[in-house]
Amino acid sequence: KVDDTTLYSGKVDLSTTKQANGSYALEDKSRGGGVVTYDAKNKSTASGTTPFTDANDVWGEAGDNARTKAAVDAHYGAEMTYDFIKDVLGRDSLDGKGEKLVSYVHVNEQDGSAMVNAYWDGEKMNYGDGDGKNAGPLTTLDIAGHEIAHGLTERTAGLIYDGESGGLNESFSDIIGSGVEWYAAQKNKSVQFDWKVGEDAWTPANGSGDALRYMDEPTKDGYSVDHYSNYPKQTEVHGSSGIANNAFYLVTEGGKNRTSGLGVDGGIGMDKSQKIFGRALTTYMTPNTTFAQAREATVKAATDLYGAKSVEVQKVKDAWTAVGVK
Ligand code: ASN
Ligand code: ZN
Structure with missing residues (x-):
């Protein structure tokens, strides 16, 4: 009940x-x-x-x-x-x-x-x-999903919590956290899906709708980077997560990366993007996976699921290119 x-x-x-x-x-x-x-x-x-x-x-x-x-x-x-x-x-x-x-x-x-x-x-x-x-x-749902996803990452890819693999570890937690919020929103009218992380718990009294992180606009937190060219100046894992977070946002929703101006013309939607990134994490990524290797892992996962010539594979590539990961 x-x-x-x-x-x-x-x-x-x-x-x-x-x-x-x-x-x-x-x-x-x-x-x-x-x-x-x-x-x-x-x-x-x-x-x-x-x-x-x-x-x-x-x-x-x-x-x-x-x-x-x-x-x-x-x-x-x-x-x-x-x-x-x-x-x-x-x-x-x-x-x-x-x-x-x-x-x-x-x-x-x-x-x-x-x-x-x-x-x-x-x-x-x-x-x-x-x-x-x-x-x-x-x-909150997205924080619970984020933390539990650290357990999923530990049991699968085992991404080391430092450097590029650390930024990916953080990003995949934000990605799965967003997936949990999205999933619950289909079943529960009181749950609103958005691309913010932790918004429901963050600064509850100020009413500004702020959040811990923003997957659609990672730099909005004044800390995260949204493009690989800026990775050297932000290697802390919660800040470099913005690179893959934005790639995931772009492949899901479409739109442009704010640093490069490049993007994805129309997204593939959350169900497919979660399946692709989830499969990449659990089957192809390893403790030392880099951003470039994460691109390859998601391309492989999308190829498995939708075929090498699929629009899904192309949009995954476009999204990583938009965030500077070749
Ligand atoms: N809340 C932080 C996180 O899950 C704590 C941590 O484990 N670094 O990223
Ligand atoms: Zn985390």
Whole structure:
């Protein structure tokens, strides 16, 4: 039943488990090896398996424990990411064998302050509550998708988190995060897809619609680059991600890269672009893949899926050329 209230995605239908004492826990046994969400209890190292519970399985109601709110969004984000990976990328979770998705919310910094971040730690997701000023709880669909995608990358291409492979690692997390937001938006009218990353959680009070990153216009954050010619001046992974982020945007939507003025005349749409980039990540990319090799990997993936002479292959090439990757 669509009766669970999230912070960022309106009403949703969470899968939960009835416990021996009659209350319900955020443990979804219907997807692969499971999707579970736990409380890190404001520690910097998440551990323990005390589940969030709800007496009547209607989550996020007025009067419910306020600590469950961020947990509802993290649980929904992990469920939608599982479904996206399965339905769009054709893969059963991170390892392809139903790997359990474990999330912790209320993860704090080591000094005890609220964390304005979220991260994949090699085996699970960790979400901070935000400081309430720069960010709310970092549990939006695109952030959940981004962090879980770090797990997918680790289990597949294994892109090293530094240099060009690091920029690609970050970009593929933004790409899959955007895919999860897009996927959920087809099922849930309260979810709006856009090309911003983290907008729902970012500076909640200022109303400006700003975001952590902008895939359609990477330089809008004042930090990222959108063209390979500018890679040498921005090698940090969250800044160089703009190169492949913009290539992905261009192949999906069409349009022009702002630095080169080159672009793609009409995009191929999100379903195809996600399948191409997802297949490149999981079958062709390796720990040291460069931007040029990522181009080749996506061309190969598009060739497998749509044929060597397909318009999809041509547009993938055009998009990389537009961002300066030959
Ligand atoms: N939120 C950051 C990210 O996923 C944290 C990190 O792992 N570098 O990119
Ligand atoms: Zn990341």
